[in-house]
Amino acid sequence: MCTHTVTRRSLLFGASAGAVALAAPTPAMASAGRSGLQDLTHPVTTAFPAFEPGEEPVRRTATSIEADGYYMQEWRILEHFGTHVDAPAHFTAGGRTSEELSLAELITPLVIVDISARAAREPDTTVSVADLVAYERRYDRIPRDAAVVMFSGWARKSGDVRAYRGSDAAGGLHFPGFSAAACEWLLDKRRIRSLGVDTLSIDPGVSETFDTHLILTGADRYGVENIANLDRVPRRGATLTVGLIPYQDGSGGQARVFATW
Amino acid sequence: MCTHTVTRRSLLFGASAGAVALAAPTPAMASAGRSGLQDLTHPVTTAFPAFEPGEEPVRRTATSIEADGYYMQEWRILEHFGTHVDAPAHFTAGGRTSEELSLAELITPLVIVDISARAAREPDTTVSVADLVAYERRYDRIPRDAAVVMFSGWARKSGDVRAYRGSDAAGGLHFPGFSAAACEWLLDKRRIRSLGVDTLSIDPGVSETFDTHLILTGADRYGVENIANLDRVPRRGATLTVGLIPYQDGSGGQARVFATW
Numbered sequence: 001m002c003t004h005t006v007t008r009r010s011l012l013f014g015a016s017a018g019a020v021a022l023a024a025p026t027p028a029m030a031s032a033g034r035s036g037l038q039d040l041t042h043p044v045t046t047a048f049p050a051f052e053p054g055e056e057p058v059r060r061t062a063t064s065i066e067a068d069g070y071y072m073q074e075w076r077i078l079e080h081f082g083t084h085v086d087a088p089a090h091f092t093a094g095g096r097t098s099e100e101l102s103l104a105e106l107i108t109p110l111v112i113v114d115i116s117a118r119a120a121r122e123p124d125t126t127v128s129v130a131d132l133v134a135y136e137r138r139y140d141r142i143p144r145d146a147a148v149v150m151f152s153g154w155a156r157k158s159g160d161v162r163a164y165r166g167s168d169a170a171g172g173l174h175f176p177g178f179s180a181a182a183c184e185w186l187l188d189k190r191r192i193r194s195l196g197v198d199t200l201s202i203d204p205g206v207s208e209t210f211d212t213h214l215i216l217t218g219a220d221r222y223g224v225e226n227i228a229n230l231d232r233v234p235r236r237g238a239t240l241t242v243g244l245i246p247y248q249d250g251s252g253g254q255a256r257v258f259a260t261w
Numbered sequence: 262m263c264t265h266t267v268t269r270r271s272l273l274f275g276a277s278a279g280a281v282a283l284a285a286p287t288p289a290m291a292s293a294g295r296s297g298l299q300d301l302t303h304p305v306t307t308a309f310p311a312f313e314p315g316e317e318p319v320r321r322t323a324t325s326i327e328a329d330g331y332y333m334q335e336w337r338i339l340e341h342f343g344t345h346v347d348a349p350a351h352f353t354a355g356g357r358t359s360e361e362l363s364l365a366e367l368i369t370p371l372v373i374v375d376i377s378a379r380a381a382r383e384p385d386t387t388v389s390v391a392d393l394v395a396y397e398r399r400y401d402r403i404p405r406d407a408a409v410v411m412f413s414g415w416a417r418k419s420g421d422v423r424a425y426r427g428s429d430a431a432g433g434l435h436f437p438g439f440s441a442a443a444c445e446w447l448l449d450k451r452r453i454r455s456l457g458v459d460t461l462s463i464d465p466g467v468s469e470t471f472d473t474h475l476i477l478t479g480a481d482r483y484g485v486e487n488i489a490n491l492d493r494v495p496r497r498g499a500t501l502t503v504g505l506i507p508y509q510d511g512s513g514g515q516a517r518v519f520a521t522w
Contacts (some may be wrong), residue, residue, distance in 0.1 A: 037368070045509040059509070062339060065354050069471070071512045072351065076337045078323060090333065093326050099304040103519055107298070209329070243504020243517035248306040248320070251332045256392040256504035256517060258364055 012080070036238065041083045042158060042228045044075075044254060048082055049164040051200050057081055081255045086223035090251040092211040098250025101222060103178040108193045109146040110240035110259055112230055116153035119176045119204070123166050124206050126179035129220045132186065139236040142190045147240040149196035151230040152176040158228070166205050173205030180211035196224035196240070222259060229231045233259040265442050273380040280443045297499065297522040301421060303489045305515060309343055310425040312352045313462050315453035318342055346505045347463070347484035351512040352474040359511025362483060369454045370407040371398070371501035371520055375490055377414035380437045385467050387440035393447065402498040403451045408501040410457035412491040419489070427466050434466030440446075441472035448480045457501070485518060494520045 028050070042048055050056045057077035080086070090093030111255055113135050118125050127150050136142060154175055157163040166174030170205050180196055183202075186192045195202050195216055202223040204214045224242055241255035277308040303309055311317045319337035326332050340359070341347070349356030375398050379386050388411050397403060415436055418424040427435030438467075439456055447453045456463050456477055464473045477484055485503055504517035 037364060039364040041507055043507040043509055044511075065352070070474070072340055073508065073510065073512055074337060074339050075508065076335060078335050079333055091326070091331050103517075105296060106517075109426055199267040204357055211296065213331070234418050239501070241504070244302040244504070245506065245515045245517060246302055247334065247336065250305075252387075254506045254515070256364075256506060 006196070018024045029036055033165070036204070036234070036259070038232045038259045040227050040233070040257040040259055041255070042145055042155070044077070044082045047159075047161075049158060049161045049200065050078075050081055050228075051143050053161075055081065055214075072111065073169050076255070079251050080248060082254055083226045083228065083257055084224070085242060085252040085255050086143055086213065086225065087250060087252045088217040088222060089249075090217055090223075091210065092217040092220075094204050095217050096220060097247075098244055098253045099246035099248060101244060101246075105145075105193055105222075106242040108240055108243055109143045110141075110233070110238040111142050111146045112149045112151050112233060112235045112238075113148060114151045115176060116151055116237060119152040121152070121175040123175050124204055125166065126204050127176070127182045128179050129182050129185045135235075142192065144191045145193040146190070147194045147196050147224070147242075148186055148190075148192050149224070149227060149230065149240070150176065150178060150198065152198055153231075155198045155226075155230065158226075164211065165200065173200070175199040175201075175205040176201050177204035177207065178212045180215055181206075183212045183215045187221065194224060196227050198227045198230050199225070201225060220254050222252075224255065226233070227257060237261055264496070285442055290375070292503040293423075294431060297495070297520070299490055299493045299520045301488050301490050301501075301518040301520055302417070302516070303487055305338070305343045307421075307519045308420075309487075310419060310422040310461065311339075311342055314422075316342065332347070338515070340508060340512050341486070343515055344489065344518055345485070346513040346516050347474065347478065347486065347501060348513045349478040349481050349483060349510060350510075351478055352471065353478040353481075356478050357481060358508075359505055359514045360507035360509060361402075362505060366406075366454055367503040367505055368485075369476075370404045371499040372400075372409045373412050373494060373496045373499075374406045374409060375412045375496065377412055380413040380415070384435040384437065385465055386437050387442045387465050388437070389440050390443050390446045393443055396411045396416050396496075403447070403453065405452045406454040407451065408455045408485070409447055409451075410452050410458055410485070410488060410491065411437065411439060411459065413459055414492075416459045416489045416491065419487075426461065436459070436460040436462070438465035438468065439463050439473045440465075441476055444473045448476070448482065453482065455483045455485060455503070457488050459491050460486070461489045462486060483513075485496075485516065487517060495522050498522055 062074045063072045238259045238261035247253045323335045499520045499522035
């Protein structure tokens with residue numbers, strides 16, 4: 001199906017690495033290809049951008065080594081802050097909650113769709129069906145039960161709340177997400193397990209109807225938001241592990257997310 | 262080194278399974294031996310036993326589908342509730358915090374030391390150096406950078422706060438843990454990465470000096486407490502993944518913990 005002539009490196013790491021013209025993989029690269037491990041989790045800090053201003057977590061020092069012999073913090077935190085999961089129950093009444101998602105469905109093939117070049121010019125862009133078709137033409141068919149993850153390049157903005165939220169003067173948000181049509185196509189045609197993004201939401205920031213959330217959770221599938229470091233992971237062939245905290249009746253929750261390959 | 266005649270099943274799953282006398286592994290068992298996945302995480306609920314009464318988390322419904330279009334909870338939670346990590350900073354001033362533990366050191370060989378028969382009779386018992394020597398005689402040498410985990414059988418009591426804490430009339434706690442000598446031996450002789458337990462603390466409940474915590478965190482190593490389902494994991498040869506939430510300045514934190522083999 002793939003008619004392009006590509007190097008192993010461009011095949012794994014995508015367009016931006018394609019400029020590095022290597023005729024054949026080096027032994028070191030081949031080795032890295034068999035034993036990669038990449039953390040994709042932003043640290044949970046009070047400075048990380050929240051979806052709504054004011055939704056940042058609050059922490060307090062509960063005990064200290066000086067006063068108590070041991071150190072411990074307490075957090076007040078929403079289930080949807082930082083690198084986290086949207087469980088089906090987040091947008092779908094009667095949907096499954098965090099502790100009902102099995103570990104087996106949290107460890108899946110990882111597909112990374114790179115729209116970073118376009119997103120740099122058009123922050124309101126979305127992953128389209130055409131992007132998915134182009135992905136398959138270049139790499140491989142999206143496997144069943146995959147996590148399909150958007151790489152928009154947004155993670156590097158996470159230290160700047162206004163830039164990451166794409167705030168405009170009227171309070172609007174501007175960052176990329178998945179189109180509803182792409183979500184439906186992936187569910188119907190490829191029977192994926194989850195969608196993931198390196199932004200605050202699987203819907204684009206401008207969305208007021210959250211169609212992608214509604215379609216995805218309505219299909220008993222989950223989302224992963226605020227993923228980090230996607231530029232360091234092969235575009236195909238890796239496995240995504242979503243170490244979701246199984247909160248009671250959880251609408252989602254914090255997760256340690258990483259890739260292996 | 263091992264002079265015992267053992268079946269594959271008893272080798273993997275320990276003494277309690279040894280009674281099942283199988284001359285050779287079946288194909289199904291051999292297959293399971295290559296592709297096991299077991300969640301070891303207790304759900305985070307307000308009913309799970311806390312180390313101190315009153316330390317249970319508090320949750321509130323922040324938004325609902327009916328009122329807001331989407332459902333979300335907020336949690337107020339200590340870093341040491343439920344299945345969680347003790348980072349070096351928990352007991353050692355200047356020790357590393359949660360976000361400083363790398364993913365590579367959170368994925369390690371898993372060694373399970375079964376003291377469940379003795380613990381059922383003696384809740385104040387500890388994992389001793391003799392237990393570790395006996396483990397190595399039966400199974401294999403404990404590998405470098407391993408997670409050495411106590412299986413005491415306590416997880417099945419977690420639905421009963423008094424039983425899990427081993428509360429006595431004077432407010433004392435009675436559950437098993439690691440002896441300080443065993444911790445020192447593992448650090449010095451086997452250069453382990455972490456200790457884990459299926460109880461509230463890596464020190465036994467009766468400890469008032471927390472020697473094992475002090476020795477382990479003083480060696481820049483971490484602990485994992487309140488591990489579930491250890492009876493379903495091979496005693497040797499599995500890999501432990503500790504999906505720790507990387508809390509800012511964290512003394513530890515909630516983790517999705519699982520075994521693969």
